[in-house]
Amino acid sequence: MSDGTRKTRARSASVVGILLSGLMGGGFAAAPAATAATAPCTRAVTLYNKVTDPTSYKYVPYAAANTSSCYLDRGMSNSGVTALQKNLNSCYGYKLATDGVYGELTESAVVAVQKRVGVKADGDYGPHTRDAMKWANYSLSTGARISCT
Known part of the structure; x- marks a missing residue:
């Protein structure tokens, strides 16, 4: 996976986690990316x-x-x-x-x-x-x- 793709996916995963956390009433938070972009x-x-x-x-x-x-x-x-x-x-x-x-x-x-x-x-x-x-x-x-x- 390219470095640019990894950065985009990590950012997307964080956004999805934050959105889900808000929808679920704060039941869980976004997981950190496996590697820092x-x-x-x-x-x-x-x-x-x-x-x-x-x-x-x-x-x-x-x-x-x-x-x-x-x-x-x-x-x-x-x-x-x-x-x-x-x-x-x-x-x-x-x-x-x-x-x-x-x-x-x-x-x-x-x-x-x-x-x-x-x-x-x-x-x-x-x-x-x-x-x-x-x-x-x-x-x-x-x-x-x-x-x-």
């Missing part, structure tokens, strides 16, 4: 790794809650999508427009990468996809891509 990636951040390579950085999708444990899916448009597109181009050889729009081509690229790295190929970017993907390391001094790890 992740937030949408709404921005991109530059991550510096001062321990393993203090001369490089990674540009990754991030949530407003200051975490990279977030999701992106078709129809979204923001700098988090731009970071994903840039990485798909840099590490996987795509030639996506880095326009920040998660459209058909970005979704197709994500599906292909998901198949390649062995995660569920649903076209939605989330923590499992993030952890399995290679990410580009860029030079602090020149901005050039050094490697993908």
